[in-house]
Amino acid sequence: MKVLCDRGALLDAINLVSGVVASRTPRPQLTCVKLTAQKDGQAGRLTLEATDAEISMTLRSERVDVEEPGAALVPADKLQQIVRAEENEPTLTIESEDDLTHIRGADAHFQLRGFPASEFPEVPGFDTLAKGMSTFTIRAGSLVELVRRTLFAAARENSRYAINGVLVKRDGKKLEFVATDGRRLALCRDSLAEDGAAVTCIVPSKALVTLSKLVDDPDEAVAVGVTDNRIVFGFSPEDGGGRALLASNLVEGSFPPYEDVIPKGHDIKVGFDRDVLASAVRRAALLTNEESRGVRLMFSSGDKKLELSSRVPEMGEARIDVDLMSMDGGDLEIGFNPGFITDALRVIDDPQVLLELKAPNKPGLLRSGNDFVYVVMPVNLQ
Amino acid sequence: MNAGRAILHVDMDAFFASVEQLDDPELKGRPVLVGGTGRRGVVAAASYEAREFGCRSAQPTAVALRLCPHAVVVKPRGSRYRELSDRVFGILGDFSPLVQPISVDEAFVDVTGSSSLFGPAVEIAKSIRARIKAETGLTASVGVAPNKFLAKLASDLDKPDGLTVIEPDKVHEKLDPLPVSRLWGVGPAAEKSLARLGLRTIGDIRGTPDETLVARFGEFGRHLARLARGEDDRPVHTDREAKSISHEQTFGVDLEDPDAVRSVLLGQCEDVGRRLRKHGRLARTVTVKIRFGDFQTITRSDSFGEATDATEAIWEAARALFDGWAQGGSGGGFRPVRLIGAGVSHLTEPGAGRQMGLFEAERDEKRARVDDLTDAITAKHGKGAIRRAGSWREKGGKGMWGPGS
Numbered sequence: 001m002k003v004l005c006d007r008g009a010l011l012d013a014i015n016l017v018s019g020v021v022a023s024r025t026p027r028p029q030l031t032c033v034k035l036t037a038q039k040d041g042q043a044g045r046l047t048l049e050a051t052d053a054e055i056s057m058t059l060r061s062e063r064v065d066v067e068e069p070g071a072a073l074v075p076a077d078k079l080q081q082i083v084r085a086e087e088n089e090p091t092l093t094i095e096s097e098d099d100l101t102h103i104r105g106a107d108a109h110f111q112l113r114g115f116p117a118s119e120f121p122e123v124p125g126f127d128t129l130a131k132g133m134s135t136f137t138i139r140a141g142s143l144v145e146l147v148r149r150t151l152f153a154a155a156r157e158n159s160r161y162a163i164n165g166v167l168v169k170r171d172g173k174k175l176e177f178v179a180t181d182g183r184r185l186a187l188c189r190d191s192l193a194e195d196g197a198a199v200t201c202i203v204p205s206k207a208l209v210t211l212s213k214l215v216d217d218p219d220e221a222v223a224v225g226v227t228d229n230r231i232v233f234g235f236s237p238e239d240g241g242g243r244a245l246l247a248s249n250l251v252e253g254s255f256p257p258y259e260d261v262i263p264k265g266h267d268i269k270v271g272f273d274r275d276v277l278a279s280a281v282r283r284a285a286l287l288t289n290e291e292s293r294g295v296r297l298m299f300s301s302g303d304k305k306l307e308l309s310s311r312v313p314e315m316g317e318a319r320i321d322v323d324l325m326s327m328d329g330g331d332l333e334i335g336f337n338p339g340f341i342t343d344a345l346r347v348i349d350d351p352q353v354l355l356e357l358k359a360p361n362k363p364g365l366l367r368s369g370n371d372f373v374y375v376v377m378p379v380n381l382q
Numbered sequence: 383m384n385a386g387r388a389i390l391h392v393d394m395d396a397f398f399a400s401v402e403q404l405d406d407p408e409l410k411g412r413p414v415l416v417g418g419t420g421r422r423g424v425v426a427a428a429s430y431e432a433r434e435f436g437c438r439s440a441q442p443t444a445v446a447l448r449l450c451p452h453a454v455v456v457k458p459r460g461s462r463y464r465e466l467s468d469r470v471f472g473i474l475g476d477f478s479p480l481v482q483p484i485s486v487d488e489a490f491v492d493v494t495g496s497s498s499l500f501g502p503a504v505e506i507a508k509s510i511r512a513r514i515k516a517e518t519g520l521t522a523s524v525g526v527a528p529n530k531f532l533a534k535l536a537s538d539l540d541k542p543d544g545l546t547v548i549e550p551d552k553v554h555e556k557l558d559p560l561p562v563s564r565l566w567g568v569g570p571a572a573e574k575s576l577a578r579l580g581l582r583t584i585g586d587i588r589g590t591p592d593e594t595l596v597a598r599f600g601e602f603g604r605h606l607a608r609l610a611r612g613e614d615d616r617p618v619h620t621d622r623e624a625k626s627i628s629h630e631q632t633f634g635v636d637l638e639d640p641d642a643v644r645s646v647l648l649g650q651c652e653d654v655g656r657r658l659r660k661h662g663r664l665a666r667t668v669t670v671k672i673r674f675g676d677f678q679t680i681t682r683s684d685s686f687g688e689a690t691d692a693t694e695a696i697w698e699a700a701r702a703l704f705d706g707w708a709q710g711g712s713g714g715g716f717r718p719v720r721l722i723g724a725g726v727s728h729l730t731e732p733g734a735g736r737q738m739g740l741f742e743a744e745r746d747e748k749r750a751r752v753d754d755l756t757d758a759i760t761a762k763h764g765k766g767a768i769r770r771a772g773s774w775r776e777k778g779g780k781g782m783w784g785p786g787s
Contacts, residue, residue: 157687161741182687182739256741290730293737313465337737361738377738 001070002095003037003046006063010092011083013048013059014076016244019210021076022052033076034120035094039066049123050076055207056123057214058245071117072096079103082110126223126234126245133225133232134199136170136192140235141218146177146188147208149347149372153186154179154205162253165202168231172196178258184340184376185258186347199226202255207231207248214244226250262375263365266356268329270299270306272322274353278345280320284308285338287318294335294379299357301327310338325352334360335379344374386550388503389618390491391525391533392474392510395542397487398427398463402456404519413453417443422751424758426458430542440758463487464662464731466518473513477506482618485660490530492618504547511545528553531566531614538564553612558585565609567602569763575599584610627661628669629653630723636675638718640708644701648770650724651700655693656757658726664689665726668699672707673721682707688737689730692749693756693770700724
């Protein structure tokens with residue numbers, strides 16, 4: 001294999017695939033990136049592949065001149081360091097033979113020992129992966145929005161439920177992403193252009209983080225396919241082979257009965273300016289710590305005011321006063337983990353927020369439009 | 383008090399109930415029950431006015447209310463109790479660095495080395511009582527004696543608001559007439575066995591040769607003989623900064639049945655959970671320790687998203703760790719076990735604010751009810767009086783004393 005690469009484009013691609021290279025593995029081949037150079041008439045193409053056995057990624061770069069088609073298996077971290085360090089070079093030449101790869105710049109020649117390319121596991125293309133799958137197509141921009149507005153609420157620790165991922169649920173034209181860590185829950189909806197078979201799966205958080213990084217043009221089409229144990233995302237699937245392909249194993253286990261915990265009907269409805277609330281909560285949070293995590297929110301309906309207060313024994317206390325835009329219902333005093341409120345406000349684009357409450361020991365509900373719902377359990381302030 | 387140690391046992395009087403009476407003057411002089419109000423609520427503390435009607439802690443609230451229908455039932459306010467408890471412990475710390483908390487309202491203080499600064503132990507006890515009264519408005523009973531056992535016994539002799547001194551030369555005079563149940567570790571069962579031997583007072587035990595007691599009760603008999611003579615050399619441990627709580631047990635013969643090990647582990651989780659709750663702490667990490675016949679030892683840990691003091695949560699985590707090892711996994715596969723232990727670490731105090739769960743609300747409440755109830759029963763009847771089905775322990779008081787029984 002011999003190929004002349006645009007260094008910037010190559011570095012971007014290597015940075016992306018490096019995210020799924022296995023770090024500790026009994027199979028050293030999985031710490032490598034597989035490079036495949038193909039020639040199609042005049043047009044050359046370099047494909048980069050990596051997998052950590054859970055997630056696999058295939059990226060295609062057209063900004064290359066292929067002199068000699070072929071494949072190479074190169075240690076990912078060294079390849080990344082070299083391509084990054086050759087910062088004065090507009091182009092680099094990569095040439096490989098068996099398990100030895102040469103990387104040449106104007107004044108440099110690196111020889112990297114890897115493995116024969118045939119020792120890398122086969123990463124199938126979208127059509128093979130998606131065969132017999134339930135599939136749908138969505139705009140990349142919509143997909144990344146669904147991820148951004150839910151993933152932050154996913155659990156980081158293990159739980160008896162499968163919640164260290166995001167539930168993806170397609171029903172006809174409706175698409176729903178749901179994430180929870182058992183204390184708060186974020187749900188985001190979108191609608192698809194076409195009808196199709198219902199499918200539900202739980203996608204690992206890491207796959208969705210990687211997916212978001214792959215998004216470049218928000219209007220690019222992404223084909224999504226789901227099998228019993230795998231989800232596949234194909235970027236620009238129409239474009240012969242696709243620009244990028246991400247496949248991930250699914251999280252096994254059951255998602256908690258989230259529909260049951262989304263409260264229906266609240267007694268108290270409070271309207272806020274999003275930024276005013278976010279700022280007030282952030283400031284009240286200054287006087288909280290690991291042991292005293294709650295911020296107390298006292299809503300008075302009479303004068304439409306909210307008083308936030310917090311207190312850490314032996315450190316001090318804080319009080320912030322906020323004017324409400326509107327309030328229906330009686331007075332209420334309730335405690336929340338401030339981070340759980342600011343997390344949600346960060347993904348709400350609407351400058352006006354509606355907070356619905358019932359009682360100090362019942363969940364609060366934040367809504368933005370018809371497509372975003374956030375449920376948060378209070379902190380018991382005693 | 384001359385040579386030897388000077389130990390104080392400081393015990394707040396009806397602590398939770400007294401705090402409630404302090405904060406709400408309307409409750410003063412009235413029978414107050416602090417505890418759960420629900421159908422299955424349990425009394426956590428009863429004011430002295432309520433005790434006159436037979437109300438006691440660990441009683442179901444419904445029973446207490448039958449005894450004293452005009453009692454006022456108040457929900458416990460943990461953070462307020464902790465705040466006052468911290469103040470009391472601050473006062474104790476002013477008199478000695480050697481303070482051992484037994485619970486939020488009870489502590490041992492070793493003032494042996496404090497007399498040059500603050501005068502004799504009795505004077506220190508008086509100062510402590512005065513400062514607690516002045517700075518918190520609450521009363522404490524204090525026992526002064528040469529060791530922990532006698533100090534605790536002394537504080538109990540004149541409650542509430544009392545100060546009792548057991549001088550080293552008056553130990554027998556004070557102890558002998560008391561019933562055997564006053565001895566640390568003698569519960570209803572041991573009391574009965576002692577009565578069968580005609581031993582009803584502490585003096586009766588002191589008059590019995592050690593060999594007789596040892597022959598009858600083993601190691602526990604030796605312990606009884608020592609206590610009856612007023613001997614107790616346990617030091618005052620300042621485990622205020624306790625970083626972890628754990629229980630472990632070594633088996634005489636390596637256990638070859640995973641289920642048998644599991645049941646011991648469950649019992650240990652119960653003990654760990656109870657001690658956590660008693661100290662008013664929450665734990666973030668659970669560790670299981672396993673040692674084999676060849677003394678190779680492995681530990682496995684897992685952390686909770688939310689710190690907990692629920693026995694069931696600790697047990698679920700410990701069981702998952704044990705099963706993960708026993709069913710293969712990393713370096714795993716069951717083999718006979720010489721020692722098993724369960725522990726918790728990364729302890730925190732519950733501040734103002736326990737995060738509620740979306741999917742666990744009902745389960746958490748149920749867990750808390752079960753824990754409250756078992757704690758209350760254990761406090762009253764001793765360890766082993768109530769356990770989860772599935773935990774296995776030797777019966778009788780002996781288990782508390784024998785080294786690794």
